[in-house]
Amino acid sequence: MSIGKIIDGKAFAAGLRDRVAEGVAAFVEQAGRKPGLAVVLVGEDPASSVYVRSKGKMTVAVGMESYEFKRPASIGEDDLLDLIEELNQDERVDGILVQLPLPKHINEAAVIAAIDPAKDVDGFHVINSGLLATGQEALVPCTPLGCLMLLKDELGDLSGLEAVVVGRSNIVGKPMAQLLLGESCTVTIAHSRTRDLASVIHRADIVVAAVGRAEMVKGEWIKPGATVIDVGINRVADTEEEGKSRIVGDVATAEALAHVRAITPVPGGVGPMTIAVLLRNTLVAAHARAGLAKPDAL
Numbered sequence: 303m304s305i306g307k308i309i310d311g312k313a314f315a316a317g318l319r320d321r322v323a324e325g326v327a328a329f330v331e332q333a334g335r336k337p338g339l340a341v342v343l344v345g346e347d348p349a350s351s352v353y354v355r356s357k358g359k360m361t362v363a364v365g366m367e368s369y370e371f372k373r374p375a376s377i378g379e380d381d382l383l384d385l386i387e388e389l390n391q392d393e394r395v396d397g398i399l400v401q402l403p404l405p406k407h408i409n410e411a412a413v414i415a416a417i418d419p420a421k422d423v424d425g426f427h428v429i430n431s432g433l434l435a436t437g438q439e440a441l442v443p444c445t446p447l448g449c450l451m452l453l454k455d456e457l458g459d460l461s462g463l464e465a466v467v468v469g470r471s472n473i474v475g476k477p478m479a480q481l482l483l484g485e486s487c488t489v490t491i492a493h494s495r496t497r498d499l500a501s502v503i504h505r506a507d508i509v510v511a512a513v514g515r516a517e518m519v520k521g522e523w524i525k526p527g528a529t530v531i532d533v534g535i536n537r538v539a540d541t542e543e544e545g546k547s548r549i550v551g552d553v554a555t556a557e558a559l560a561h562v563r564a565i566t567p568v569p570g571g572v573g574p575m576t577i578a579v580l581l582r583n584t585l586v587a588a589h590a591r592a593g594l595a596k597p598d599a600l
């Protein structure tokens with residue numbers, strides 16, 4: 303029985319960050335300033351704080367300016383919208399990222415709508431999702447764009463392939479499906495109401511699982527030779543060490559390995575791509591704002 307390949311997202315992300323760093327150096331020469339990324343963190347959620355800190359470090363490591371704005375969970379929506387407007391006007395800022403989720407009293411959609419679409423490096427603004435849906439140049443959500451990069455690196459031309467995306471969220475599932483359609487795949491979007499998920503998945507050459515349910519996609523559901531991208535991040539109790547937990551994806555990876563051509567592991571697959579693509583999007587936004595062409599390597 304042959305065993306599929308494990309796609310090394312960590313290594314691909316490191317290579318992408320290197321290409322971004324080269325692009326940043328060239329941008330500084332041409333534009334006479336560094337690209338800047340502003341990250342807004344509301345509240346004290348420990349996971350969000352860790353994530354924002356690591357974004358800041360990686361932003362600086364590729365040669366960009368990092369601006370962090372921490373606000374208490376009690377901030378009013380109007381004050382947050384005022385901050386977004388300041389950042390929209392700030393010439394040094396090419397990308398604005400508001401760390402989600404926001405506290406319940408703040409309307410997330412209103413905050414996302416307030417971000418200048420040209421600085422919307424998360425790609426969540428309806429202008430960017432509309433541009434993506436109509437096949438135009440857009441800032442695309444980082445996680446699905448990272449998944450597409452891994453798929454193209456593994457498979458080359460995706461044209462004509464059957465792709466099944468499990469999950470229909472605005473941040474992963476829907477933009478992932480749009481990207482695959484843009485690559486001329488035949489795309490099916492599955493979700494919690496899908497009947498007979500196993501047989502839907504079994505016809506796919508490409509499976510992208512973005513559900514948030516530990517190891518729900520079983521190995522035998524996967525068509526032999528399919529490529530599987532596992533976006534899920536699920537914390538489960540460790541069966542070997544009592545009291546410990548570990549992170550698993552949405553796919554039963556050990557089983558799937560006997561069926562797949564290639565699969566992303568969790569951790570070390572899609573996860574590391576998200577920040578690398580965020581940096582890439584910031585550099586792309588900086589080029590567009592400066593009236594410069596996007597570097598080919600991105």
Ligand code: NDP
Nearest residue numbers: 445469470471474493494512513514533534535572573576
């Ligand atoms: P959401 O909870 O927003 O969406 C989950 C989707 O899965 C929904 O569309 C839901 O369907 C669908 N779903 C739920 N149960 C089933 C089921 N039994 N069968 C089929 N579909 C089902 O999650 P996100 O899209 O935000 O995230 C998905 C996963 O990806 C999470 O584990 C998250 O942690 C991870 N993630 C990882 C990132 C990374 O950097 N690696 C970044 C972002 C997310 P319905 O719409 O019908 O409810």
